[in-house]
Amino acid sequence: MPELPEVHTILKQLEPHILNKPIQELYVSVKGQRLIKPRSPGDFSSKISGRKIIMVKRYGKFMVFLLDNEQQIIGHLRMSGRLTYSPKLLKHKHKHLHIKFADNGYLNFIDVRRFGTFHLVSNIGNYQGLQNLGIDALSPALSAEELYWKFQVTSKNIYKALLDQAVIAGLGNIYVNEDLYASSIRPITKARKLSLQEVRQLLVNIRLILKAAISFKGTTLLDKTYLDSAGDTGKFYKRLRVYDREGKPCYKCKTLIKRVRIANRSAFYCPKCQKG
DNA sequence: AGGGGTACCTGCGGGC
């Protein structure tokens, strides 16, 4: 579920509630076997109790909570994870973890499918998930030339290349589909076939769409899996042009949108507007 | 190297 705009929204909303407050304890439900590292809730809890979160950062879809003793909690929401803040203990069927602060506030992790992870590390540089991460899609450090170069040295199609977090960090299925539609590129096009000019335009569209999605607090689909930290729906769903529109008319040319399976995921495109 | 499949989970909607 959550891609860059959703993770960004959640962290921005949480920040004022969780920064610089002493942590009292960590609670993990018995179901959360794969959820945390270290695996022992007691171990995890004792290592962070008394500490404060002094900074929150996002790398792609990863969330990093920096503690005041230089430990970091690295979180990933995967498909259905949510984070909320509550001033009181929250009862919820799918709440698998919370951090209780000394002021009695709670940071809650809710996750229906239980794919999400929270890892406590002392050296962020050794964390595998971040080592393999490419430059963040919204980072000014990412240039069209670099992206073009990465496309030149792979034989992947552009759909898989954009989903590859080592190529560009932060995009997921919704925004990749929207980016390719906006750029008139078919998902199955080989990434290396794109000209530098086309990559420039693609990167412009990626950033425009991500920023617009952030301004709408992300995208919530019909199943309501994603809700922001305040429990609200992300209103960018109103702006989706191609994702989940199979069989519906293209907004530009009225041709019916097609769906193809690529690597067990659904790619949507307009067969007339998107060339390749 | 990259494609494809599976696995990790729960829940929902559609078809029969």
Next chain:
DNA sequence: TGCCCGCAGGTACCCC
């Protein structure tokens, strides 16, 4: 009504 199937904003791991 109920069962079975496919599908879901992600990623890691296997085999060819």
